[in-house]
Amino acid sequence: MGSNRKKKTVVIGFVGTKLDNGYSQKRWQRWRPTVALCQQEDLVIDRFELLCSSNFVRLGNKIVDDIAQISPHTESKLSFMEIDNPWDFGEMYEVLHDFTRNYSFDPDNEEYLIHITTGTHVAQICLFLLTETRYFPAKLLQTSPPVGKSQGVAGKYSVIDLDLSRYDRLATRFHKEQQEALSILKAGIATRNKAFNNTVDEIERVALRSTAPMLITGPTGAGKSFLAKRIYQLKKERHRLSGQFVEVNCATIRGDGAMSALFGHVKGAFTGAQNQRTGWLQSAHLGLLFLDEIGELGLDEQAMLLKAIEEKKFYPVGSDKEASSDFQLIAGTNRDLRIEVKEGRFREDLFARINLWTYRLPGLSERREDIEPNLDYELERQALELTQQVRFNKQARDRFLYFATSKEAHWYGNFRDLAASVTRMMTLSEQGRITESDVEQEILRLNYQWNSLHAEDDFSLVTRYVSEDVRQNCDPFDLVQLEYVLKVCAESKNVSAAGRQVYAVSRTQRSSSNDGDRLAKYLAKFEIHFNQLHKY
Secondary structure, three states: OOOOOOOEEEEEEEOOOOOOOOOOHHHHHOOOHHHHHOOOOOOOOOEEEEEEEHHHHHHHHHHHHHHHHHOOOOEEEEEEEOOOOOOOHHHHHHHHHHHHHHOOOOOOOEEEEEEOOOOOHHHHHHHHHHHHOOOOOEEEEEEEOOOOHHHOOOOEEEEEOOOHHHOHHHHHHHHHHHHHHHHHHOOOOOOOOHHHHHHHHHHHHHHHHOOOOEEEEOOOOOOHHHHHHHHHHHHHHOOOOOOOEEEEEHHHOOOHHHHHHHHOEOOOOOOOOOOOEOOHHHHOOOOEEEEEOHHHOOHHHHHHHHHHHHHOEEOOEOOOOOEEOOOEEEEEEOOOHHHHHHOOOOOHHHHHHHOOEEEEOOOHHHOHHHHHHHHHHHHHHHHHHHOOOOEEOHHHHHHHHHHHOOOOOOOOOOHHHHHHHHHHHHHHOEOOEEOHHHHHHHHHHHHHHHHHHOHHHHOHHHHHHOOHHHHHOOOHHHHHHHHHHHHHHHHOOOHHHHHHHHOOOHHHHOOOOOHHHHHHHHHHOOOOOHHHHHOO
16 A cells, blocks of 8 residues: 555444434434534544444444444444443453454554543543553544534534643643652752662652552662652652651661561560550551661561562561551662572562662762752751751852862762761851851861771771781881782782782892792781681
């Protein structure tokens, strides 16, 4: 066929058992939506697929005859369906879904219109849903009766294309609503990191379309708890849940208390259980449960949690009667749960259940372009808490941002470090103005904090193998040198190979050398033997 051939128009719709009904001649004097479609002067229907309950065979045949009278070129085809209850949503959807699977659609040569005026409200909803999800590759067709006798009996019709991108006003409105949702998730912070923006964009779509568990990973202080609260806020505003937000730090619950805290207990369940307790899972009924540091849970709690996620049921401690809670779950962790599974510390089946939607939040050092907008956010947020507006002068702001975005700033605590830093500068500022002096003092404070906190990281092998008494009698320069030597020893097969690498230059300046013996004597000064660390 030629590419410019006009497509045939095919209408699919129910025979209206009430609106289309009629057998006497008077039927031609009133509006019947199915017949009226074939009376439209500017709508040529090549084929009409009439869906009809098997209880209305006579009416279906009468409609076919009437269409043949007024529109001889229209081919009418009846499809009889076994429908016990046309008001049962599940049954109606299943019947129509089966129709779409068995029908031979030819969208290259035919254009389809789904008539949604006839049929029960349930049928109309199902037709809409199946069209919206493209099971029917079609547009919607809606008809309305005439207003006044002068308009005849044909009435009016309108075609509705569910491709909203064609409707500028609607597209603009939906885009605006999506931006508002993203703003909720980011707390209005204009993040500039492309990868993080993409992550938040997907989280927004998942949060509004799915009730399945989500897993948020990332270093401590990256904002997992903050994001979980924002997801809850978005879901609550869009009526995706109605209960409360319940946050649990699993690292703070251990042993027997963990079971009771999560799942509750009955009176007398154990020593000290003087009253019944409702656990956090029940408190999160119809709401959102955020289990931060989920990797800290014991294996028994993990097994109970898996049952609660899958069945929405669990046993409180000491009870033989199941409790139920229909909660949505967000889990957070700074661990690699894949490693935890391999080493037997985390259940593989639970990991598989919560790993459907997994997102990693980058640390602040990976989002240095976002430091400035987050700095402004913290200034505004904390101003509300302090009931006083505090600002930087220009030189102070430039100096702090230069430091904060440089490699000199480690931000080990991520956004918590930044928030604490802003708190200190705002608290110590005079007359609501943070000065360069305030910033310089804060930079010193941060560097001291980071260096103290991670001093052992710089000398991890020295700390492990050299006693504290020996370390205290060493200059910092000697410790740096020793750390390097120990790393070479740990990576070498024997003391001779390590000696050749450590003394690679000086050995060439001697006529004979025993690098291994030389290295062993060096280690002995610090009370270390090569074999102590080579086995690692």
